[in-house]
Amino acid sequence: MISNPASKYQAFKGVKLTQRQWPSNQITKAPIWMSTDLRDGNQALIDPMSIETKLRFFKHLVAIGFKQIEVGFPSASDIDFKFVRLLIEENHIPDDVTIEVLTQARYELIERTVESLRGTKQAILHMYNPLAPAFREIVYKTDKAGVKNIATQGTKWVKELTAKAPEVNWTYQYSPEVFSSTELRFAKEVCDAVVNIWQPSRDNKIIINLPATVEMNTPNTYADQIEWMHTHLKQRQHIILSVHPHNDRGTAVAAAELALMAGADRVEGCLFGNGERTGNVDIVTLAMNMYTQGVHPELDFSNIDSVRMLVEECNQLPIHPRHPYAGELVFTAFSGSHQDAIKKGLAVQDKQALWQVPYLPIDPADLGRSYESVVRVNSQSGKGGVAFLLAREAGLELPRKLQIEFSKIVQTHNDNTGKEASAAAIIDLFEQQYFNQSGPFEFIKSQISTLVGGKQSVDIQFKQYGTTHKINGVGNGPIDAAVNAIQSFTKQTIELVDFHEHALGSGSGVIAVCYLELKAQNNMSEFAVAKDSNSMTAAIKALFNGINRQWVEPVMQKQA
Numbered sequence: 165m166i167s168n169p170a171s172k173y174q175a176f177k178g179v180k181l182t183q184r185q186w187p188s189n190q191i192t193k194a195p196i197w198m199s200t201d202l203r204d205g206n207q208a209l210i211d212p213m214s215i216e217t218k219l220r221f222f223k224h225l226v227a228i229g230f231k232q233i234e235v236g237f238p239s240a241s242d243i244d245f246k247f248v249r250l251l252i253e254e255n256h257i258p259d260d261v262t263i264e265v266l267t268q269a270r271y272e273l274i275e276r277t278v279e280s281l282r283g284t285k286q287a288i289l290h291m292y293n294p295l296a297p298a299f300r301e302i303v304y305k306t307d308k309a310g311v312k313n314i315a316t317q318g319t320k321w322v323k324e325l326t327a328k329a330p331e332v333n334w335t336y337q338y339s340p341e342v343f344s345s346t347e348l349r350f351a352k353e354v355c356d357a358v359v360n361i362w363q364p365s366r367d368n369k370i371i372i373n374l375p376a377t378v379e380m381n382t383p384n385t386y387a388d389q390i391e392w393m394h395t396h397l398k399q400r401q402h403i404i405l406s407v408h409p410h411n412d413r414g415t416a417v418a419a420a421e422l423a424l425m426a427g428a429d430r431v432e433g434c435l436f437g438n439g440e441r442t443g444n445v446d447i448v449t450l451a452m453n454m455y456t457q458g459v460h461p462e463l464d465f466s467n468i469d470s471v472r473m474l475v476e477e478c479n480q481l482p483i484h485p486r487h488p489y490a491g492e493l494v495f496t497a498f499s500g501s502h503q504d505a506i507k508k509g510l511a512v513q514d515k516q517a518l519w520q521v522p523y524l525p526i527d528p529a530d531l532g533r534s535y536e537s538v539v540r541v542n543s544q545s546g547k548g549g550v551a552f553l554l555a556r557e558a559g560l561e562l563p564r565k566l567q568i569e570f571s572k573i574v575q576t577h578n579d580n581t582g583k584e585a586s587a588a589a590i591i592d593l594f595e596q597q598y599f600n601q602s603g604p605f606e607f608i609k610s611q612i613s614t615l616v617g618g619k620q621s622v623d624i625q626f627k628q629y630g631t632t633h634k635i636n637g638v639g640n641g642p643i644d645a646a647v648n649a650i651q652s653f654t655k656q657t658i659e660l661v662d663f664h665e666h667a668l669g670s671g672s673g674v675i676a677v678c679y680l681e682l683k684a685q686n687n688m689s690e691f692a693v694a695k696d697s698n699s700m701t702a703a704i705k706a707l708f709n710g711i712n713r714q715w716v717e718p719v720m721q722k723q724a
């Protein structure tokens with residue numbers, strides 16, 4: 165990089181609008197979408213698509229709901245010519261879909277383009293030529309009149325040659341290529357001249373497409389340019405005003421959105437932003453942005469993963485895991501505070517109509533994504549995420565203090581491995597730590613009976629270091645009775661701080677999970693957990709798991 169970029173690059177000068185309207189406007193309906201995946205997208209691929217791949221992609225675009233699809237540049241490539249013929253001859257184009265093809269403003273190319281479309285019901289013939297100063301001077305070695313003449317002469321040829329194929333209902337589209345860096349008054353002059361030659365009407369509008377062939381400045385500048393054209397073009401009522409933003413500065417989506425606010429009726433782009441250099445505007449993001457504002461985009465991305473897989477296969481290019489709405493990781497929170505907020509948000513979401521889950525701008529289910537990947541746990545995660553996974557994957561509803569206790573265990577595990585802990589690994593850790601707590605005591609069975617006067621008596625059979633013992637205790641309730649029995653055997657005080665239980669499963673397979681908060685030797689509390697088909701047995705088993713934990717841990721600490 166150079167120390168003074170101004171010696172090499174100049175700031176782009178936008179149009180001066182004093183009364184701009186677009187900042188106060190809102191997008192309230194879907195635009196006309198045009199997918200150029202099979203043309204602009206295809207021309208930017210390392211290996212352009214075969215006819216079979218194009219057909220597969222085309223069918224998917226139709227299924228998504230595109231009504232206008234640019235299918236190629238038939239005068240340039242034999243594959244594209246054959247593909248257009250195949251679409252027409254094998255009847256692949258639904259009545260409500262119009263195919264579009266691109267051509268340069270050269271007689272023989274327009275002629276071949278018209279030939280490719282013979283016999284179709286309707287078609288958009290799209291002609292382009294660049295108008296911008298650098299192109300005039302460097303590429304065409306001509307002046308404004310020279311490039312204007314290419315546009316007007318080309319339009320006359322289009323008119324003449326399409327008239328020879330009257331079976332087709334023709335729509336003409338003209339693109340002043342590199343509009344984004346063309347003098348606005350000149351772009352208008354050329355577009356007005358083209359419109360004047362074509363003679364559109366209310367029933368047969370012309371498409372004037374204003375490409376940001378190279379994105380030159382902040383999106384508000386493009387919006388100003390579009391609003392200026394929208395308010396200055398002659399015969400605006402006979403024009404469909406279209407935009408075609410590229411993403412050189414990474415702001416194509418914003419540019420398209422502001423352009424719609426500025427008066428554009430139509431957007432050309434590609435799925436996931438494929439296309440020349442940094443790509444065309446990403447129609448998926450644009451559409452889903454509208455959806456999250458309550459405006460239906462009239463495109464169906466309710467199975468976003470299938471669209472992503474199709475596009476990856478056809479383009480042979482990967483889609484970034486953080487790509488908006490579609491990336492593998494976009495609904496995943498690793499960090500503790502995000503997980504906590506998502507967990508709380510999802511817990512109350514069922515009770516309300518409006519989507520309001522913190523950190524998730526859209527319900528993954530609307531895109532056919534599950535909640536499975538919403539929370540993943542690594543060393544950045546907190547108790548919320550761990551508890552969320554245990555609840556979702558194992559049905560375990562941990563009391564808050566146990567969430568804190570167990571998340572420290574998970575944290576240590578993750579710090580040691582330095583890796584993400586899968587849901588299965590977390591469940592395994594929980595099982596080892598709480599359900600399968602080994603130690604000197606092994607619960608065998610228990611029996612509870614009610615004494616005269618209402619007190620509870622419990623008989624417990626267990627092993628200690630392999631020797632079977634039978635004990636009895638009496639208390640105000642079965643757990644109290646069991647605590648008394650164990651205390652008199654171990655000669656240690658067991659202090660029960662809190663008790664939680666919940667059912668797990670349903671029908672005849674339902675079991676109880678019991679969580680006991682016990683006061684530990686260090687005066688801190690510690691949890692003991694167990695499950696059983698009988699809820700009281702679960703509680704007594706939990707007591708044994710608890711004394712095993714308290715017994716074993718000091719020994720383990722000594723060994724360590």
Ligand SMILES: CC(=O)SCCNC(=O)CCNC(=O)[C@H](O)C(C)(C)COP(=O)(O)OP(=O)(O)OC[C@H]1O[C@@H](n2cnc3c(N)ncnc32)[C@H](O)[C@@H]1OP(=O)(O)O
Nearest residue numbers: 207237239240241268269270292293294303304314341377
């Ligand atoms: C921004 C965009 O995406 S535009 C679309 C770009 N896509 C493509 O180019 C893919 C398909 N294109 C091709 O395969 C080829 O360009 C073809 C077959 C159409 C033409 O190939 P060639 O005849 O070899 O010409 P080439 O593409 O090199 O074009 C250069 C010539 O066409 C002229 N030209 C370029 N664009 C246009 C245009 N839109 N209208 C009229 N003339 C044009 C140039 O001035 C140049 O003329 P010159 O030879 O007198 O200097």
Ligand SMILES: CC(C)C(=O)C(=O)O
Nearest residue numbers: 292339341342375377
């Ligand atoms: C042909 C035009 C619309 C184009 O692809 C561009 O300018 O990027």
